[in-house]
Amino acid sequence: MKEHDVYSFSLKQLTWLAVPFALIACSPQAPAPAETPLSEHTRVLTPTIDQHSFANSNQVHTPHLHLSLQVDFNQKKLTGYAEYDLSFRDARATEVVFDTEQLNIYGVEQHIHGDWHDTTFALGQRDPILGTPLTVRVTAGAEKVRIHYSSSPQATGLDWVDPVGTAGGQYPFLYSQSQPHYARTWIPIQDTPTERLTFTGELYTPPYLIGLMGANNPPNPERTGYYEFRSEQPIPSYLMAIAVGDLDFYALNDRMAIYAEPSVLADAVAEFAYTTDMMAVTESLFGPFAWDRYDQLVLPPSFPFGGMENPQLAFLTPTVIAGDQSLVSLIAHELAHSWSGNLVTNATWRDLWLNEGFTSYVENRIMEAVYGEERALMERMLDAQSLLVSLPNLTERQQVLHIELEQRDPDTAFTSIPYIKAQLFLFFLEERFGRERFDPFVRQYFADYSFATITTAEFVEYLQANLLALEPNLVSIAEVEEWLYSPGLPESAPTPEVAAFDRVAAAQERWFAGENIDISNWSIHERAYFLSQLPDDVSQQDLARMDAEFELTNTRNNAILSQWLVIAIQHNYQPALPRVRDMLTSMGRLAFIRPVYAALAATPEGLELAREIYTEAEPSYHVLTRDQIEVILKLRER
Structure with a gap:
């Protein structure tokens, strides 16, 4: 996930403190891009419920991908093919439409009656936000298509890091960033969260580097220059991930490990050791971990965000390694995505709050269980204050949880709203129903929608049937609709408070009076609050x-x-x-x-x-x- 930019704790002072700790810890962009609609030549009728994809997956779905890529650091491009199984939802369909952006398409084949045959394809007119639709002709009985292509050195979804930009300074590094709609810059793909696919992959890399993907990576791989991957759990396209670099491996247990450059690994292991405890807590609260592995990869410092929740290979910034675990809410947030987002996915970017709100809620519950109630409350309090500061800078449209994006850039959805307003909504429900009712509801929600996508309307129906109806007098549907469809914050919004900041304020007053104060046991939140005031x-x-x-x-x-x-x-x-x-x-x-x-x-x-x-x-x-x-x-x- 990505980080938005509310950088004011108070109106009088510019500071990062008001950035919600979920977002300092993790990944929306900041600020939200300008609300520019798509250009006039974009198609009027969307072929799926997702207005940010050209894909006609309602006619032909691609349930499985095999990806074969050569990693070329000299030319800064990926070259190879993407091979898709075809599932016809409309037997009359004669075309499959994929999303692309600045890809060079060399040729397309279809597999029919046991053999591969060349087929025709066409690239449509490029849209500045959506890229270029790739339309592939398929005939009756086609089982697969194989697209031969290469990426552009300017691909937004890939960062080719020169050796000087790495920790070791000797070898280059490659990593991807596919959320929200950048997978199409390095794979021709039906690039919509509405659909999910399984995939297998093979990477050809320089023999001195390790290749990884957001899949079940073989633990502690040897440096051979050839790597194979398998993801048997279906994922949305924005979770496709690739990384290649000079990496070492450290196993935390039999299903969790850390990858990092050799000079970074020891510090990363010391910082992220509590991931095993976080995993145990989350499973006890919200159900079994549904993926084969949970590995973490520390990226070069050029990574723009705190983290990205790629399944089985979470990407993390090295800037979180502080030596005192003060910034590890990042780890909790990305881990929480294994349930919220990766397991249960927003059907469109209008529904982003279902990903990030639930993740921010689960993250705080993890932090409370591992680090104590006071730390979790401090983070909630700062998040809520940051939201209040950010609201005047957002349009009324942007303040709505179920945002009306139309065909605007999906990056405009990544503000504090789907993270913190949505988190407050879930804490509102928790406070009204109590954890004895709300925790089982959330756990069952993750189970019922596992490996599926969900819209806001579907969630409201599920909420009504499985929580509201149990105690009709606790929360009305009108209150829920106000949270979801109205700008600003409802009067019912909870106001988290914690005494720690009162103690900091008193200590600051003594300090300015000339008294020495001991801050050695202060959390990062208390230190930041001192500076903000x-x-x-x-x-x-x-x-x-x-x-x-x-x-x-x-x-x-x-x-x-x-x-x-x-x-x-x-x-x-x-x-x-x-x-x-x-x-x-x-x-x-x-x-x-x-x-x-x-x-x-x-x-x-x-x-x-x-x-x-x-x-x-x-x-x-x-x-x-x-x-x-x-x-x-x-x-x-x-």
């Missing part, structure tokens, strides 16, 4: 004292560093400013670098410096990072 006129002397006592400029915690550098820029605190360049040129995680760039860009002198730094950093940034930073620096229009 600094007065506008904080003095250089107090900043220097704070820096020395709390070790802010030299912190390993990138979330705190991002917040501190914004403060340093705003107050021209010179001792911290050299770290600004170091940070912005060493990572591409949007949740952390965006507020720093924004703080620089607030003044003419800072904007000039920011553009200078960006020129240095730009080659190492992911294309999605470049797109958003260039808007901040006024190098392109939104």
